[in-house]
Amino acid sequence: MQERDGISWNSMLSGYTQNGQASEALLLFDEMQDSGCKPNPVTALIMVSACAYLGSRQHGRKLHNFIINKNIKIDATLWNTLMDMYAKCGDLDTAKCMFNDIHPSERDVSSWNVLISGYGMHGQGKKSLELFTRMQDEAVEPNHITFISILSACSHAGLIDEGRKCFADMTKLSMKPEAKHYACMVDMLGRAGHLYEAFDMIKQMPSPPNDSVWGALLLACRIHGNMELGEIAANSLFQLEPEHSGYYVLLSNIYAASNNWQEVGKLRQAMKYKGLKKPAAFSMIEYGKETYGFYTADQVNPYHKEVYQKVESMAIEMKMAGHVPDLSCVLHDVEEEDREHMLNYHSEKLAVAFGIMKIDPELAIQITKNLRVCNDCHSALKTVSYIYGRKIIVRDVNRFHHFEGGTCSCKDYW
Template sequence: MQRLVSFLDSTETFYDQLLKYCNVLAPLKQIHSSLTTSGFIFQNPHLGAQLIIKYAKYKEPDNARSLFNTIHNDKPNSFLWNTMIRAYATNGHCAETLELYSLMRRSGISANNFTFPFVFKVCASKSLILEGKVVHGDVIRAGFHSDLYVEAALVDMYAKCGQTDDGCKVFDKMLMRDSVSWTSMITAYEQAEKPKEALVLFQKMQQDSIMADSVTVVSVASAVGQLGDAMKAQAVHGYALCNAFLEDLCVGNSIVAMYAKCGNVKKARMVFDRMEERDGISWNSMLSGYTENGQASEALLLFDEMQDSGCKPNPVTALILVSACAYLGSRHLGRKLHEFIINSNTKIDVTLWSALMDMYAKCGDLDTAESIFNDIHPSERNVSSWNVLISGYGMHGQGEKALELFTQMQEEGVEPNHITFTSVLSACSHAGLIDEGRKCFADMTKLSMKTEVKHYACMVDMLGRAGLLYAAFDIIKQMPSSPNDSVWGALLLACKIHGDTKLGQIAANNLFQLEPEHAGYYVLMSNIYAASNKWQEVGKLRQDMKNKGLKKAAAFSVIEIGKEIHGFHTADQVNPYWEEVYKKVESLAVEMKMAGYVPDLSCVLHDVEEEDKEHTLNYHSEKLAVAFGIMKMEPEMAIRVTKNLRVCNDCHSAFKLISYIYGRKIIVRDANRFHHFKDGTCSCKDYW
């Protein structure tokens, strides 16, 4: 008998060593066959478990399950069940894990603290909160609700299922917490867009002397990015440096993204440049940082570096670059990028198609945007596709088309969302469709759609532009939440258009409190006072601006000619073509006057001498850009100009005449919308 035991022990050791060093599937199957033939596998569940683990490693769940089914009835114990559940869970087989867990319970085998964490893992991976809560009940009944590993898995499950409150209840009751529990809860708050709670928890974690790991730092950096707190960003960066976490690629990527979201692109680039290793996420984070902070040109330059580095762009890269081209309003760059996306065989899903539509619309090429929309199969269009084209129609002053598409969208069974209504209301505002806009606003209530601040801003803008200033003011007073700067800004602009000083003062006073560093609001109110000959008030505002170090944003216009982009400032004498452009502008002024043009001197600052006002009007940045286009572009080509500010009344009148005199199509994209000038008229119908 003693010899038999010794033989069995040596055989077990032999097979154990074989399995330990077996790293190829074919020999593993031979060992499995030998163990089965000898019958030894039925006598030793440990070896069976080893085989199951190996099969799981080689992505052979069917072989693992077949083996399990062969041996688990012979030696019923939780060890084998847990091994098989673990094999399924670690390989992402969610349904099989839950099915086996259920079978285990029905077979009378008790689950334990090794079983539950793996079951919670698969519930978390698929956000199966109902199944997770059922298993949570099993944990309580089995008496494992105070086990550290089970509690940590529970917190993680609730966190990843978006149930932060339930996760917090489990977390608060834990007698002991490890770094995994803390990190799970911090990540839960960060992903639920509760950055303040995430940072408070991180602070408590440090007070409890729990060492954070790289995963914790990634979540904390994301939380700081959500807050946009530049000071906290530096603190997190310092913490990562001191603890050598920046060697981790994920941490480096998160620090780059954090600085970018806090508006510190310079620091983001510094961290990016010092990274020893970069992946696609690294490049995308930096590209996104440039684009989101208004540095689209730098994003495109960085993309060239990305290609030189050998890092292959992915669909996310394409989305970011499309957004950069949309920001620049460059149709040439947009088309070039579109060609690159197609030639590089980048997968174009409906999200990327929608982004391309948006880019073309913002580059003034609405026809191509429509063409892309029509090429998307109706079954593949989502609400974003419809929203983009509705918004495009609105930007280009085609309010009626926007409303038609809105109706068609609903007829095809696509439910509008809050962005849809923002786009429709904006389209109605730009086209002066007051009754239609009011109806859409009322329809939001019928559809149980929550009205947000941006919807009220659209209504104020729509009513204000139409001269219904006090109706717009009533809308503000009825708002369920405090109006923000976009709401008061819309009212102030309307007061400027219609010359209402009293209501303008109310709007301006609120804006000066909300955005004390925004020079544009001071300038708008100053213009309202100047139009009413209230020079004393103008002087006070100018002095306030001077005391605060605020300056009016300089007007700047760009024109795209072929592959080149040319920029002009007002009264520009830096552009290399300025002298010949000035001559062209002066000849245009003569031709326009012969056609009945009368300069609108109200578009010039009051402190300019009367005899100089007309001369100043001639050299507005958009006039210089259009004159340059007439000089350099073929007559059949449309002149496309982008201006950083709202186009002034005088330039608007001038471009209508120029389009008639020269038979040219002129497309101007200003800060608010597009103006298409042709044959002496504008697409906005003088309503903007």
């Protein structure tokens, strides 16, 4: 294009963000400003969403300051999106302050939804429920998104009875549950071990279950090692999303946990035949003005040698403190010693080791991971937080974990 206006730039920024390429959106945002095109409120809205996707508190705060300094008008939608960004970047306190700064008469349903969801992501399900009650007391009518947020909060906190009641309340409000609400219920029941109740709910759905619903059941089967239902869920997913490698990996993990290496081999061959690859585990950590990323067993990161040394010393200290590696988290048919060695180099352990080395002891170590935290890393990070007296915040693909003093905010339920 010989001439690019704000709409042209915003279209590309939105395209990158909606397709999961938020880092590219940030680079393009800089290019937009270098070109002389001034960002407008729509630009701000898109970029705040990009920072929320990345979970980058540093970029988020910088962008918020930019919006204020450039006198970009902050309407209710942008304010709510900023609240959502802070919650998704691990800064729930700022999100709460922003909510409290809204005059009660000006809080719309989206404002309540953001904070209900934020509490849920951080494992504070009871606070989500309190806010949900308060919302209704203030005569704000919940919508479909409210119920997705509250059901998800109940799922993360293991509040099964409360979640069942909220789901029933939808009918009382003449609100028809959608696939996302069923997915939340299946996730909630499944995580709690009520796998067959979750399966019955799927069979009773008024419309055919989608990938979110079956995916919730498959993940629950992975957590609880249920091969029978896991195969049913996976086969449904293979028909709905034949190119999604994650579902093959989850079923493979169920087989591997049962030492069914023959079926693991078959699935790996099927993935190879379809040209599918397992998503690589990746953890990001902010230090100074830079963001550093670590892959599992990373040999590329410029700090990997000193990080490896720190990880090895951490492993010794953890054993001395009583940590026992969970070898079931290594999904390869190898010797026990090799399994233990492989566990040491999971991406989040590398990122935490880097954080301990580089980040001021008074500051929290905050990590964003693209996959679910494994059982061994979860146990290890609790131990590390105790040994080093550090607060560690991890945002995985599902939720936040706040490690401090040898415990986690999720209370070992995730």
